[in-house]
Amino acid sequence: MSDQKIQHDNAFKLTRRKAIKGLAAGFGALALPVSTASASVWEAFFQKNFREMSKEDLKNVLARLEKGYSEEYGKPIKVKVTPPIEGVKYGYGLDLSRCIGCRRCVYACVGENNQSRDPQIQWIRVVQLDKEKGTDLTEAEHYYNPKTVPEEGHSYMPIQCQQCENPPCTKVCPVQATWKEPDGIVVVDYNWCIGCRYCMAACPYGARHFNWSKPQVPAKEINPDTHYLGNRPRPIGVVEKCTFCIQRTREQPGRYPACEEICPVGARKFGNMLDPESEIRYLIENKRVFILKEDLNTQPKFFYFY
Amino acid sequence: MSRRPVFPVLLALMAGLVTLVGVPNSTKAKQVKHFDRSGNLVIEEKTAAEMIHLYSIKNRKPAESFPTPSPPFSEGIFPCSECHADMEPNLKRRQLEYMHTDIVLNHAEGQRWCLDCHNPNDRDKLRLVSGELIEFTESYRLCGQCHGDKYRDWKVGIHGKRTGYWNGDKQYLLCPSCHNPHDPKFKPLAPMPPPVRPDAAR
Numbered sequence: 001m002s003d004q005k006i007q008h009d010n011a012f013k014l015t016r017r018k019a020i021k022g023l024a025a026g027f028g029a030l031a032l033p034v035s036t037a038s039a040s041v042w043e044a045f046f047q048k049n050f051r052e053m054s055k056e057d058l059k060n061v062l063a064r065l066e067k068g069y070s071e072e073y074g075k076p077i078k079v080k081v082t083p084p085i086e087g088v089k090y091g092y093g094l095d096l097s098r099c100i101g102c103r104r105c106v107y108a109c110v111g112e113n114n115q116s117r118d119p120q121i122q123w124i125r126v127v128q129l130d131k132e133k134g135t136d137l138t139e140a141e142h143y144y145n146p147k148t149v150p151e152e153g154h155s156y157m158p159i160q161c162q163q164c165e166n167p168p169c170t171k172v173c174p175v176q177a178t179w180k181e182p183d184g185i186v187v188v189d190y191n192w193c194i195g196c197r198y199c200m201a202a203c204p205y206g207a208r209h210f211n212w213s214k215p216q217v218p219a220k221e222i223n224p225d226t227h228y229l230g231n232r233p234r235p236i237g238v239v240e241k242c243t244f245c246i247q248r249t250r251e252q253p254g255r256y257p258a259c260e261e262i263c264p265v266g267a268r269k270f271g272n273m274l275d276p277e278s279e280i281r282y283l284i285e286n287k288r289v290f291i292l293k294e295d296l297n298t299q300p301k302f303f304y305f306y
Numbered sequence: 307m308s309r310r311p312v313f314p315v316l317l318a319l320m321a322g323l324v325t326l327v328g329v330p331n332s333t334k335a336k337q338v339k340h341f342d343r344s345g346n347l348v349i350e351e352k353t354a355a356e357m358i359h360l361y362s363i364k365n366r367k368p369a370e371s372f373p374t375p376s377p378p379f380s381e382g383i384f385p386c387s388e389c390h391a392d393m394e395p396n397l398k399r400r401q402l403e404y405m406h407t408d409i410v411l412n413h414a415e416g417q418r419w420c421l422d423c424h425n426p427n428d429r430d431k432l433r434l435v436s437g438e439l440i441e442f443t444e445s446y447r448l449c450g451q452c453h454g455d456k457y458r459d460w461k462v463g464i465h466g467k468r469t470g471y472w473n474g475d476k477q478y479l480l481c482p483s484c485h486n487p488h489d490p491k492f493k494p495l496a497p498m499p500p501p502v503r504p505d506a507a508r
Contacts, residue, residue, distance in 0.1 A: 085473075095464075103498035120502045143503060148494035253474025265492060266467030266484070276344075278472075279463040285344060287464070 084183035093269035101156030105259035112258035113231040116215030161207035161242035162300030169199035187229035386429035395426035
């Protein structure tokens with residue numbers, strides 16, 4: 001008997017079926033974080049979509065998140081899931097004849113909503129427009145930096161999520177990790193988002209932002225009052241966006257969004273569009289309002305006026 | 307070709323106009339039209355007596371008052387009567403030389419001076435054109451005399467800034483909180499830093 005023959009007899013008979021089974025098991029085992037394995041990792045892995053969670057599930061998830069964030073930032077961080085208020089549909093107004101382009105709103109938003117400082121993420125973008133060319137966004141300047149604003153002959157236009165009534169971004173999400181809430185706010189479940197960025201391609205306003213790396217927020221600057229669907233610290237590889245400060249506006253009584261509160265010229269208006277006595281209703285009925293890219297039929301709830 | 311009888315029609319129209327306009331001090335009910343907030347035309351019938359009542363300044367409904375923070379006085383300037391109580395008011399229009407020289411009027415200065423808004427006999431009050439004296443906390447009524455459109459917007463929360471709660475208590479800022487009444491144009495601000503350019507981040 002030759003050596004070759006013995007080797008052949010003792011050899012492990014690898015059929016195609018066995019090979020595929022083995023491969024699947026092997027890769028599966030590799031994907032599990034064995035070295036850092038703890039109960040929370042397993043829980044996070046099997047966490048359901050926000051809208052499918054029971055009250056009990058939600059309680060556990062919030063407890064797990066709060067514990068994780070508090071450890072990470074070294075101070076207690078609250079994660080709320082305040083539901084929408086009945087009979088409320090939020091609307092926003094922005095007076096373009098008042099805005100001076102000082103960017104106070106941008107940084108108030110960054111601070112309130114725990115946006116990454118490095119790499120930089122900003123939910124509000126202010127563009128400078130040439131008055132002679134009108135509201136022509138192809139001529140917009142994003143990086144203007146004079147000594148003082150407003151500059152002669154220019155107007156300014158802050159752009160953020162328009163909270164569309166007919167949002168293109170939620171339709172393209174392959175896993176339904178983003179949706180429109182009953183009060184009109186478009187939200188993202190950061191634990192369900194797979195980071196495919198289809199929604200960013202679908203949004204005509206550039207209002208969605210992707211965490212290319214782990215968001216860096218200094219622990220002393222973190223806002224500990226957070227909402228699950230809003231400003232809680234985000235993981236790497238998910239999309240985030242403006243939520244009309246869901247953690248503030250859904251309270252009773254509800255505070256104004258941070259950008260509205262900081263604006264030094266009072267250009268920003270916010271309120272309930274279903275309340276006939278509200279500021280936002282008055283300005284929609286009485287002012288010359290326009291919505292951005294009306295032709296796309298996204299039906300924004302963000303009204304610019306003069 | 308048949309011509310339309312234009313002349314009789316014109317006559318009839320003129321007669322109608324004369325009857326409408328030519329009756330002096332009509333005691334007939336008068337229609338008062340205005341638009342409500344939803345843009346619907348509202349027509350109310352008012353008798354002549356009611357109309358007279360409406361036009362009388364005495365019967366004007368009292369001015370609304372709004373919750374506002376205290377006026378932004380310079381330090382130690384209020385109450386004005388602390389200095390002015392013992393002084394004889396000088397009603398002569400002049401350039402001030404001893405006090406308040408820091409105030410440069412840049413607000414239709416050709417048409418007004420101090421005592422058009424400040425009350426000469428009681429300096430702790432402001433003075434409306436009608437002669438009515440108001441507190442400094444009600445200065446929006448003074449500004450609203452000329453800037454009626456802004457006053458109207460401010461009352462409903464469109465002009466100016468409101469703080470507080472969108473569905474709860476709100477605070478209105480007074481006009482002087484943002485506009486120096488003697489030089490009201492909003493002053494330019496230094497902008498916050500621009501965003502990082504994507505190519506610089508790489």
